[in-house]
Amino acid sequence: MIVEINVPTPGESITEVELATWMVSDGDIVEKDQEIAEIESDKATLSLLATEAGKIKILVEGGETVAVGAVACSVDTDFAGEASVSKVNTEETVEPEKSVKPDDKVAAKADVKPEKSNDYPNAKVSPLAQKKMDDLNLDVNQVIDGLKRISTKEVDLVKELPAESEASTGGTSAFISNSASRDAERQKMTSLRKKLSQRLVAVKNETAMLTTFNEVDMSAVMQLRKKYQAKFIDKHGVKLGFMSFFIKAASLALKHHPMVNAMIDGEEIVMPEYHDVSVAVQTPKGLMVPVIRNVETLSLDGIESGLKGLAEKARKGKIGLEDMTGGTFTVTNGGVFGSMLSTPIINPPQSAIMGMHNIVERPVAVNGQVEIRPIMYLALSYDHRIIDGKDSVGFLVKVKEMIEDPAKLLAGGFDPEQAVLGL
Known part of the structure; x- marks a missing residue:
């Protein structure tokens, strides 16, 4: 059964709000009363909760302005049991892994996913970013090659690297710190x-x-x-x-x-x-x-x-x-x-x-x-x-x-x- 989730009203006289951030992705399995999005109005911020458990279908993109009462997403309750099943399966596969030999672990991972090339061995990836890359089946090469441009944020990060990083890059950060930038970032007002x-x-x-x-x-x-x-x-x-x-x-x-x-x-x-x-x-x-x-x-x-x-x-x-x-x-x-x-x-x-x-x-x-x-x-x-x-x-x-x-x-x-x- 498909259940629609409407945008709640933050208060009287408010007719539209901004759907600021989705906390789940399209197609995720959510539980009942789970916080799935944040909604901003001109007076307050409130949470959007899943009214039923199941598979979510997002109908409004994050950052869009929507009318109060509009349908923000829908939940297919036929998938409600999958959330609990996936949790059980995860718990069951964690413990037996202790008895697996290191060589067997490498072989098992190789069977599941081929090893990805990496032309940037010195690139540091946070655990959260690595998880998202794995979910999207992306490697470091694809992420770096897919960047549109380098902004001042990345330059400042390189500038603040410790001394050992400077040595490995041949003094690159010292050179970058002397360069001037004319970049400007734009951010939408909430x-x-x-x-x-x-x-x-x-x-x-x-x-x-x-x-x-x-x-x-x-x-x-x-x-x-x-x-x-x-x-x-x-x-x-x-x-x-x-x-x-x-x-x-x-x-x-x-x-x-x-x-x-x-x-x-x-x-x-x-x-x-x-x-x-x-x-x-x-x-x-x-x-x-x-x-x-x-x-x-x-x-x-x-x-x-x-x-x-x-x-x-x-x-x-x-x-x-x-x-x-x-x-x-x-x-x-x-x-x-x-x-x-x-x-x-x-x-x-x-x-x-x-x-x-x-x-x-x-x-x-x-x-x-x-x-x-x-x-x-x-x-x-x-x-x-x-x-x-x-x-x-x-x-x-x-x-x-x-x-x-x-x-x-x-x-x-x-x-x-x-x-x-x-x-």
């Missing part, structure tokens, strides 16, 4: 990248975006983290990083300046009482902003657990549409890439984004004396249409106060001593 570029341009054109800055002395947080890191890991099973302090401080600061958490909807201003904080994550597919929900209810360990879960999804490329919708405020950390200062761009429909940067030891004045302290520059980009300077500047000052005196995180951003006195 749907996610195209949508991201459109949104960034729209933000600049449709908002009155301004950025305000402040600096934060990280001494207290760094000492606290160093002192209790081991106990924190033992109790909560996650490491204590800097992001959780800033996300928690931002949530508390949003209570003092709720307009920073607001957004424009038509002719109305929406002010959520909850804090769903989006965290900018750089992935191979582009910038994504998954959300940690209800940060106002989370402690530092809860935030760290949320960050860990998002990081794992990002590494596996499993961040979905449901992970990125509904944020009210964004935090981005360019410091991990070495950024000293930046003006982060607003993530619509939100109205503000806080940017963290690298920590550098700088001379600062402390009680009339010059001291060297670990300093981070903070930035807050905001939509001036609904957020005034008082709220934007006050928000960063409140975050600064809580980072420099972490005890204020327990007092809701207030001075603990004044809280005790009821002031």
Whole structure:
């Protein structure tokens, strides 16, 4: 029986997607619920699963744009049993091979496949490439002779060869390293990248975006983290990083300046009482902003657990549409890439984004004396249409106060001593 597999919908208002990569080849035997392809939309990446086991027939080439609901491939369920049979046969043929003599092994291989010539004995082939060559019945000669041209990628690979390779090639790599290249590679933009570029341009054109800055002395947080890191890991099973302090401080600061958490909807201003904080994550597919929900209810360990879960999804490329919708405020950390200062761009429909940067030891004045302290520059980009300077500047000052005196995180951003006195 032939079963058709349709392109799923990534979300509302999306009518077409890009079938990015096939993870199987045409004619392969697949199992039920096996991941067979990756689909990219302008909002998220999702997996295409085999609904039934059997032999697959690919109907849409990788890299093509297709309509949601279109038939991507079909599965012939009459071949469903072959997947398990082939596995059993493979397992059965592995063990008896131990008792075969080396001479017999060579003879057996010779009977199955004639030895292929190789005019490039020094060519190195990776195990994965060798497997693909065997599947396609190609040898090294055919692969090298079939190359259309040598690009800068291959030149750079030769240039970086170790010294012994240079000796064997008679100094060829030294000669190549002095040559200039005018090559240029072209790469098709993914749907996610195209949508991201459109949104960034729209933000600049449709908002009155301004950025305000402040600096934060990280001494207290760094000492606290160093002192209790081991106990924190033992109790909560996650490491204590800097992001959780800033996300928690931002949530508390949003209570003092709720307009920073607001957004424009038509002719109305929406002010959520909850804090769903989006965290900018750089992935191979582009910038994504998954959300940690209800940060106002989370402690530092809860935030760290949320960050860990998002990081794992990002590494596996499993961040979905449901992970990125509904944020009210964004935090981005360019410091991990070495950024000293930046003006982060607003993530619509939100109205503000806080940017963290690298920590550098700088001379600062402390009680009339010059001291060297670990300093981070903070930035807050905001939509001036609904957020005034008082709220934007006050928000960063409140975050600064809580980072420099972490005890204020327990007092809701207030001075603990004044809280005790009821002031």
